[in-house]
Amino acid sequence: MSENPKTAAGLRKLPMDLIPPIALVKMAAVLGLGADCPAKAYGRWNWRDQPVEAETYVAALERHMLRWRAGEEIDEQTGVSHLASAMCCLAIVRDAQEAGTLIDNRRGSPGVLAVMDRYDASSMPVVKPQPVAG
Incomplete structure (x- = not known):
């Protein structure tokens, strides 16, 4: 570990270095397409x-x-990654939520959370893979 006090101070900050740069690049490509493409x-x-x-x-x-x-x-249709587009969908929803511009029209499903809780990992049976016939 470094003796430099700046290193210790940096460790107490948001770890922006943990965001994979390729994710940012691909998201920028998707967002740029939506923002600037004449068709969109x-x-x-x-x-x-x-x-x-x-x-x-x-x-x-x-x-x-x-x-x-x-x-x-x-x-x-766009020539860009489906995964990058999916990340942008989530980022936009989260940003709009924070900015107060999200219309929260989620259509909840009664009981879905209770059902999901019953099927959490601790209650699911262990399924062993079947041997491949050959």
């Missing part, structure tokens, strides 16, 4: 200028994640 032309920081609905971004997040889980890395 949402505008920079549009979620701060006009209120946005949470469910709009949740639906987009889920579409990007489903396509990524199905094996599609790049969004054919």
Whole structure:
């Protein structure tokens, strides 16, 4: 450990160095496309200028994640990463929430939290992989 007092002071600050730089680069590409692309032309920081609905971004997040889980890395419409687009959806919702421009129209599902709690990792049975026939 360094004896430099600046190092000790730095350790008490937000660990910004833990954010993977590639995530920031890819998110900037997605946000830049949405802000500046003539076909989209949402505008920079549009979620701060006009209120946005949470469910709009949740639906987009889920579409990007489903396509990524199905094996599609790049969004054919935009040419950018589905994962970066998903990260932007979350970042926009969180930023709009903090800025007071989020319309919280989440459609809760009665009882879903209780059901999820019953299926947490401590109560789930251990499933052993089946041997592959061959």
